[in-house]
Amino acid sequence: xxxxxxxxxxxxxxxxxxxxxxxxxxxxxxxxxxxxxxxxxxxxxxxxxxxxxxxxxxxxxxxxxxxxxxxxxxxxxxxxxxxxxxxxxxxxxxxxxxxxxxxxxxxxxxxxxxxxxxxxxxxxxxxxxxxxxxxxxxxxxxxxxxxxxxxxxxxxxxxxxxxxxxxxxxxxxxxxxxxxxxxxxxxxxxxxxxxxxxxxxxxxxxxxxxxxxxxxxxxxxxxxxxxxxxxxxxxxxxxxxxxxxxxxxxxxxxxxxxxxxxxxxxxxxxxxxxxxxxxxxxxxxxxxxxxxxxxxxxxxxxxxxxxxxxxxxxxxxxxxxxxxxxxxxxxxxxxxxxxxxxxxxxxxxxxxxxxxxxxxxxxxxxxxxxx
Amino acid sequence: xxxxxxxxxxxxxxxxxxxxxxxxxxxxxxxxxxxxxxxxxxxxxxxxxxxxxxxxxxxxxxxxxxxxxxxxxxxxxxxxxxxxxxxxxxxxxxxxxxxxxxxxxxxxxxxxxxxxxxxxxxxxxxxxxxxxxxxxxxxxxxxxxxxxxxxxxxxxxxxxxxxxxxxxxxxxxxxxxxxxxxxxxxxxxxxxxxxxxxxxxxxxxxxxxxxxxxxxxxxxxxxxxxxxxxxxxxxxxxxxxxxxxxxxxxxxxxxxxxxxxxxxxxxxxxxxxxxxxxxx
Numbered sequence: 001x002x003x004x005x006x007x008x009x010x011x012x013x014x015x016x017x018x019x020x021x022x023x024x025x026x027x028x029x030x031x032x033x034x035x036x037x038x039x040x041x042x043x044x045x046x047x048x049x050x051x052x053x054x055x056x057x058x059x060x061x062x063x064x065x066x067x068x069x070x071x072x073x074x075x076x077x078x079x080x081x082x083x084x085x086x087x088x089x090x091x092x093x094x095x096x097x098x099x100x101x102x103x104x105x106x107x108x109x110x111x112x113x114x115x116x117x118x119x120x121x122x123x124x125x126x127x128x129x130x131x132x133x134x135x136x137x138x139x140x141x142x143x144x145x146x147x148x149x150x151x152x153x154x155x156x157x158x159x160x161x162x163x164x165x166x167x168x169x170x171x172x173x174x175x176x177x178x179x180x181x182x183x184x185x186x187x188x189x190x191x192x193x194x195x196x197x198x199x200x201x202x203x204x205x206x207x208x209x210x211x212x213x214x215x216x217x218x219x220x221x222x223x224x225x226x227x228x229x230x231x232x233x234x235x236x237x238x239x240x241x242x243x244x245x246x247x248x249x250x251x252x253x254x255x256x257x258x259x260x261x262x263x264x265x266x267x268x269x270x271x272x273x274x275x276x277x278x279x280x281x282x283x284x285x286x287x288x289x290x291x292x293x294x295x296x297x298x299x300x301x302x303x304x305x306x307x308x309x310x311x312x313x314x315x316x317x318x319x320x321x322x323x324x325x326x327x328x329x330x331x332x333x334x335x336x337x338x339x340x341x342x343x344x345x346x347x348x349x350x351x352x353x354x355x356x357x358x359x360x361x362x363x364x365x366x367x368x369x370x371x
Numbered sequence: 372x373x374x375x376x377x378x379x380x381x382x383x384x385x386x387x388x389x390x391x392x393x394x395x396x397x398x399x400x401x402x403x404x405x406x407x408x409x410x411x412x413x414x415x416x417x418x419x420x421x422x423x424x425x426x427x428x429x430x431x432x433x434x435x436x437x438x439x440x441x442x443x444x445x446x447x448x449x450x451x452x453x454x455x456x457x458x459x460x461x462x463x464x465x466x467x468x469x470x471x472x473x474x475x476x477x478x479x480x481x482x483x484x485x486x487x488x489x490x491x492x493x494x495x496x497x498x499x500x501x502x503x504x505x506x507x508x509x510x511x512x513x514x515x516x517x518x519x520x521x522x523x524x525x526x527x528x529x530x531x532x533x534x535x536x537x538x539x540x541x542x543x544x545x546x547x548x549x550x551x552x553x554x555x556x557x558x559x560x561x562x563x564x565x566x567x568x569x570x571x572x573x574x575x576x577x578x579x580x581x582x583x584x585x586x587x588x589x590x591x592x593x594x595x596x597x598x599x600x601x602x603x604x605x606x607x608x609x610x611x612x613x614x615x616x617x618x619x620x621x622x623x624x625x626x627x628x629x630x631x632x633x634x635x636x637x638x639x640x641x642x643x644x645x646x647x648x649x650x651x
Contacts, residue, residue, distance in 0.1 A: 299422050304494075340420045340442060345428040345435065349474055351497060357422045 020261045021268040026073070027082045030092050031371070032274040033074065033140055035329040038336075039281040048137035050097065052130065052183060053270060055143065056150030057190030058222055059213040060197035062254045062262050064101070066190065067143050069263030070270065071096045074141055094140040099129045101145035115158040116171070123151025123175045130183055148175040149187060149233060153225050157218070181233055182240040186273050188266055189230055189251045194219035196255040226251070243280045247272045282328030287335060289315040298343035299352045307354035314358045322365060334368040380477070380489065381503040387476050388469075388507035392514030396456075401541035402512050403456025404468050408436065411475040412485065416452055416468075418445040425467040427474050429484040436471050438464060462543040466508055473507035509549045512542045518554045528561055528646040530610065530632035544634065544642055551578035561627070561646040564588040568639045575643075583617055583625055584645040609633040614648075 033051060041047050053070065055063045077083065078092035100106055102125035103118075111118040126147040133142035152175035155168060163171075181187075192200070194216040201213045212218060234249040241248055250269040254262045292315055293300055300308060323334055341360070391410070396402025408416060412433030418440040428435040440448050451459045457468060477500070478485035517540060526532050537544050544565050551563060562579025577588035610632035616624040626648040631641045 296422065341422050343421065343426065343437065347426045348429045349427050352423055360422045
């Protein structure tokens, strides 16, 4: 299995799969999460919610490693050379909440004898975390290691033994309610070949484990359930979020991926969802020369008529068209910078020179373009 | 009449700046701007991103001063301003504050809010006013008492010593050069310059007592008659010196020493001095 090479603390050039995103390209898009959070603050229903990623998938598919990599990427990338020491209004140090996995760490062991109780408990725990993330004003992102959707898939696996079909249908339907499915911004479903899963299991054991991941028949059945339910999940989410469509669901077979490669693909998927959502919300995020001029009115008032004309021309012919053509997140950064440049009180002194104003605006624009 | 009036303001501005500068930093490491701000009825100082370097705002019973800074610097700048007199602020920021403080001289601070004592009715008056405030700011930051102490030294043409002096005074070399135009040089003959290389070639800001030194400093703008070793030195070494001769108007070869040190690399800026040596 191929590994990443590291340069300046950043993994570069994945060599085994040509379609795995380059880490440097992922870093480039880091401000998307902050932009989404800022734009989302206008949401009437969940203005404070975190960006939610719900992981599901087969044992030994690499969920825990991927989650840790996602958490590390979003909480530490601000310290990479790409972003360190950039004078920026946003802090790119994100808070990422990764609650402990319900199934293996939180669900009481005494429930293991009853598959329905066990998975219902785990699903309820995942659901609580999902609901909580919808009201989380502190964390920028919540990454759930098995949420309610995953619990629904596992319940289906045991359908023939521990409950009536009707009961199971109701339970699965509850965990697969559109209301819960559409609450997560991205569902990541990780699959693995049963053979690979057994190998991974053995790699870390001194003696034979004999757990679920070694049971090829059960693993194959579970994989079939995930593949089937994933189609339904995708259909529901596509209908609910037409602007994001397929990007809100990712199914990845990690059998041939290293954990870092899988993480890069998942982070890319997260950024793709963010990009789509920011794009939609940023459609109206444009400024006209008049709006800007009004916002900076306290300077404009103190300009001589010729200086005002020069500054107006600069706004109209150069600054505003460039601003409106920037990528949404850069546009938002620049608009926020302009907000901060506004002068809250009337200037007492004589005249504001147009060249100084124009130079400052030009510098701000150049800085944002090269962030 | 207007000319006479503007000379009077300038004189008044410079003399008040000198007096405040001497009292609040004449013998200290650098002038304490916060002490002067309090005396000038500055009620509030705000560091924030601005489109211009600094602006004065009228408040009841005084002024507020807005000074340009990055958002990330605002808190530390404010701490330094009130806690340390602003001595660790960037020289450019200090000059902006000093300039705005000098602007308050143009107001009657006994009224509420302060009333302007004069109006810049035309462009030329406005420009003269701004120039006068710049001179006043330079005087506030480098009062005569401080300049005279430097000029009394033997080694005033050593760029490293000059650079150290400007750092201790928390001023830019440009402010020093501006002040050199209005200070007694004693027995020193020569000149100081700052050379900055830009896309349009080098530019030089200078002050000189000696016409030959002035001529040499003008040459730094790109004239080929600049002594080759000085040019080569500027380009190749961060600091150095060279002994040369330059023909005077009578054709006599006058010896001089050029010295330079690089004070910043982006953009490239050098502090250059020409010391005219006595002929045998």
